[in-house]
Amino acid sequence: MMKPRSILLGLTALVALTVFTLSCTDHTGPDPASVQRQIIASGLKGPIGIAFDAQERLFVAEVGTGQSNSQISLIENNQVKPVVQGLPSMPDGPAFFIGITHLLFANDSLYFLHGALGNLYSVKASQLNPNQPLQLSDLKSQALRPFIDSLKLVTPLNSNAYNLTSDASGNIVLVDAGTNAVIKREKNTGKLTLLAHLPNVTPAQEAVPTGIVFDGTNFLVSTLSGGPFTKGSAVIYQVTPQGVVSVYQSGYTTIMDLTLSEGNKPVVVEFVSDGIFNPTLPSGRLANALGTTLVSDLRGPASVERKGNSYYVTSVSQGLLERFSW
16 A cells, blocks of 8 residues: 555656646536636645635645645735745655645634644634734644544554545545545534545555545545556545445546536546556546546646636646636
């Protein structure tokens, strides 16, 4: 099994230069000539998660460079404005780093995960001010790792709380890539419960969940799949609020994240759509619920978020946040 905390940065080294082609959304998709690509921010330090607040301001999580410089930044007028600084960022091998991964606005607060430390951090959204960036000491923190370890879902014990969403009641639901678990956190009490344990995607490959969204009825969970990252082995699982797991769609490869289209259908970002060791690299892409390519040949894509008819994509290898609109 792949070391889950290196889920994204370890993949980055395998990706090379990029060319973009565009088509389809839920069905036939836009005319490629009508699609616009724009760099929203550059020079980011390992950008991963993307989120919009209630005022539709755009925020991104940066892993950092191993010098306690992971941070949450507001992206405004193509400028990067940190609002939370000094978050833990540690080396992971000679060339990669681990830090904050994904973030979520819910219940008037910003929540974000540090999977390697096993912590869920939160702060009131009203406190986010680029003129007065917050520090680690200003945040609330909940330790997730003791509960996750107590489940004993994997041997040896392993955890990487990687991505999160909220349900209709404001409960936080997160995926742990180390234990292949979906964990529910009660809104009012913070109590943690196991909602689901995801099955292997193939007899020899674990699920390794990377993304989660709530479509108003069920949760949709994207999977990276464990090594050797066989082409077509990644799936989208559907998880009911009662924890019943089924396959929503299969045939994907190394899914890093997913969002919902305007038609409330999943759109995924694949790190390498032809398989990690395929010589046709790079081949990261955006794809719809039918598996149709929307944007191909992306380099090191880490996350995707939709706002209106635009899709925002981070590139951890290029330090970019880009927008694709039609």
